[in-house]
Amino acid sequence: MSSSDLLLNLNQKALSLLQEDADKIEKLIEVQMANLTTRQCPLYEEVLDTQMYGLSREIDFAVRAGLLSETVGKEILSKLERNLAQLYEALNAKK
Amino acid sequence: MSSSDLLLNLNQKALSLLQEDADKIEKLIEVQMANLTTRQCPLYEEVLDTQMYGLSREIDFAVRAGLLSETVGKEILSKLERNLAQLYEALNAKK
Structure with a gap:
């Protein structure tokens, strides 16, 4: 496997x-x-907060290790944060 | 750079x-x-608990991505856990 194939594989993984x-x-x-x-x-x-923190640390590590672009990392987190905001909104509406 | 050099570099990183x-x-x-x-x-x-959890998630990710052996990952965490145990022991002795 060539270097660039290997890096591509690792990035996809x-x-x-x-x-x-x-x-x-x-x-x-x-x-x-x-x-x-x-x-x-x-x-x-x-539990959700803890899981979000854990994922953000994994993403931060992957970015620092050069396996993931910062943009993609931020997108993954933003998408979840939007869903979380909707959940909290729905929970508050119930109160 | 050859594939094996690249992988070695990534593992070291x-x-x-x-x-x-x-x-x-x-x-x-x-x-x-x-x-x-x-x-x-x-x-x-x-704060220490949160940081330990974050590091354990990073290590777990690195192991799953094939960048770190499970043994080395466990060693990093065990060393910190021993030091933490000493700290908590010292804190308890003070009470």
């Missing part, structure tokens, strides 16, 4: 791992959205 | 980035150890 972790958070948000009218777990917010 | 982050936590532990007799900040424990 890094992206797919980060996307996997982002999807897990996405899923947590969806579950909480779906349960909005039935029950609320007060720890959910904390 | 990953290790040095993680070691950098581990050193920052090490420094936090040292500062708190040095301040043991003068003052204690109740938030220190929480």
